[in-house]
Amino acid sequence: xxxxxxxxxxxxxxxxxxxSASRHQVTAVLTRPDAPAGRGRALRPSPVAQWAxxxxxxxxxxxxxDGPEFLEQLRALAPDCCPVVAYGALVPQAALEVPRRGWVxxxxxxxxxxxxxxxxxxxxxxGDQLTGASTFRLEQGxxxxxxxxxxxxxxxxxxxxxxxxxxxxVPGAQLLVSTLDGIEDGTLQPVPxxxxxxxxxxxxSVAEAEVDWSAPARDIDRLVRACSPEPGAWxxxxxxxxxxxxxxxxxxxxxxTDATPLPHGRLVVxxxxxxxxxxxxxxxxxxxxxxxxxxxxxxxxxxGVRPGPEDGFGP
Numbered sequence: 001x002x003x004x005x006x007x008x009x010x011x012x013x014x015x016x017x018x019x020s021a022s023r024h025q026v027t028a029v030l031t032r033p034d035a036p037a038g039r040g041r042a043l044r045p046s047p048v049a050q051w052a053x054x055x056x057x058x059x060x061x062x063x064x065x066d067g068p069e070f071l072e073q074l075r076a077l078a079p080d081c082c083p084v085v086a087y088g089a090l091v092p093q094a095a096l097e098v099p100r101r102g103w104v105x106x107x108x109x110x111x112x113x114x115x116x117x118x119x120x121x122x123x124x125x126x127g128d129q130l131t132g133a134s135t136f137r138l139e140q141g142x143x144x145x146x147x148x149x150x151x152x153x154x155x156x157x158x159x160x161x162x163x164x165x166x167x168x169x170v171p172g173a174q175l176l177v178s179t180l181d182g183i184e185d186g187t188l189q190p191v192p193x194x195x196x197x198x199x200x201x202x203x204x205s206v207a208e209a210e211v212d213w214s215a216p217a218r219d220i221d222r223l224v225r226a227c228s229p230e231p232g233a234w235x236x237x238x239x240x241x242x243x244x245x246x247x248x249x250x251x252x253x254x255x256x257t258d259a260t261p262l263p264h265g266r267l268v269v270x271x272x273x274x275x276x277x278x279x280x281x282x283x284x285x286x287x288x289x290x291x292x293x294x295x296x297x298x299x300x301x302x303x304g305v306r307p308g309p310e311d312g313f314g315p
Contacts, residue, residue: 001024001025001079001080001081001101001180001183001184002024002025002027002077002078002079002080002081003019003024003025003026003027003079003080003081003082003083003180004027004028004029004030004060004074004077004079004082004099005019005026005028005029005030005048005082005083005084005085006029006030006031006082006083006084006085006087006091006103007029007030007031007048007084007085007086007087008031008032008046008047008048008086008087008088009046009047009048009086009088010047011085011086011108011165011166011169011172012047012048012085012086012087013047013048013051014169014170014172014173015083015085015106015169015172015173015176016029016048016051016052017051017173018170018173018174018176018177019083019173019176019177019180020055022177022180022181023181024081024177024180024184026057027057027058027077027079028052028057028058028059028060028077028079029048029049029051029052029057029058029059029060030060030061030062030065030082030087031045031046031048031049031052031059031060031061031087032046032061032087032088032089033061033062033063034046034049034061045059046061049061058077060073060074064089065089065090065091065092065095066092066094066095070095071094071095071098074095074098075098078098079098079099080099080100080101080184081099081100081101081102081103081104081180081183082098082099082102082103082104083103083104083105083106083176083180084103084104084105084106084138085105085106085172085176088117091103091138093140096138096139096140101183101184102137102138103137103138104135104136104137104138104148104176104179104180104183105135105136105137105138105143105145106133106134106135106172106173106175106176107119107133107134107135107136107143108120108131108132108133108165108168108172109123109131109132109133109134109201110130110131110132110133110134110150110152111134111136111143111147111150111193112143112144112193112194112195112196112197112198112199113128113197113198113199114131114199114200114201115142115143115144115198115199115200115201116142116143116200116201116202116203117201117202117203118201118202118203118204119131119201120161120164120165120168121161121201121204121226121227122199122200122201122202122204122226123155123164123201124155124159124160124161124164124222124225124226125204125222125223125226126199126222127218127222128155129154129155130152130153130154130155131152131153131154131155131164131168132150132151132152132153132168133150133151133153133168133171133172133175134147134148134149134150135147135148135149135150135175135176135179136148136190136193137190142200144193145190145193146190146191146192146193147190147191147192147193148179148182148183148188148190148191149175149178149179149182149188150175151168151171151172151175153167153168153171158225158246159225160225160226160228160229160246161225161226161227161228161229161230162228162229162230204226204227204231205231206231206234209223209227209231209232209233209234210233210234210235211223211224211233211234211235211244211313213235213264213265213276213277213278213279213312213313213314214264214265214278214279215278215279216278216279216280217247217249217278217279217280217281217282217283218280220247220278220283221246221247221248221283224244224245224246224247225246228245228246232244232289235265235313235314236313236314236315237290237305237313238305238311240290240291241291242288242289242290242291242313243288243289243295244285244288245285245286245287245288245289245295246286246287247276247283247284247285247286248283248284248286249281249283249284261277262275262276262277262282263277263312264277264278264279264314265277265312265313265314266311266312267302267307267311267312267313268282269299269302269307271299272299273285273298273299274298274299274301274302276312276313277312284298285298286298288301
């Protein structure tokens with residue numbers, strides 16, 4: 001089939017590579033417009049646009065995919081099917097009607113769970129033990145279309161949103177290819193999603209990513225892992241924002257941290273570790289990122305800022 005592939009981030013590039021190696025033909029890509037990136041905030045093409053440009057594949061990047069110019073381009077391309085992987089914008093009904101085989105979305109959850117923009121992050125936040133990916137026929141509802149197929153993947157205790165999505169990307173791309181094969185062969189029909197088990201996965205906001213050190217250590221751990229790498233969990237230190245990398249429970253008991261409860265947000269620094277109090281048990285900091293600087297080991301950061309006995313995180 002002739003394909004127009006819609007997507008924006010790196011996870012879609014994995015699918016593009018699988019699709020370009022399949023029996024189908026990637027004739028064009030649809031992606032979000034160039035966006036500011038890096039410290040200089042210069043406009044940068046999306047990973048999908050960069051992949052396509054390097055291979056001479058036409059790139060469509062409308063501000064919105066409902067304008068007459070885009071619809072005209074789409075009809076001129078006349079794709080048989082339009083696979084979607086994390087495009088980042090709603091596709092209007094007029095565009096959904098163009099390809100004769102429809103639009104097929106690869107979504108990183110076991111639908112109907114976690115419909116929306118941040119399924120991997122929300123699964124980690126909720127403490128789910130199992131996730132996966134689904135392919136479904138795109139329709140006007142938010143990830144409500146009938147499902148073609150699924151794969152499953154356990155969520156590990158150390159998974160961040162980034163590592164879990166990276167692990168899902170390859171089998172998800174293979175699922176997408178097999179789904180398109182089945183659609184073309186006429187051997188695969190989508191099945192309506194069940195009415196039970198629906199949950200929503202809105203994007204995690206920067207405000208939501210602020211760590212509440214009075215929360216249980218388990219919840220803080222999930223929040224930090226779910227927000228890594230984006231938008232990044234954070235706290236305040238001496239009035240300035242500090243990003244927090246994944247934490248862990250202390251492996252060795254010490255009189256300084258375990259003999260008595262550590263007040264939430266309070267720090268204890270040793271030559272080998274930086275420990276922070278939570279609503280339950282203290283946790284070891286892994287890496288932190290001060291404003292305007294790169295991620296660094298927490299012990300190196302603490303060596304520079306020299307926390308006092310009354311210093312801690314939060315307001």
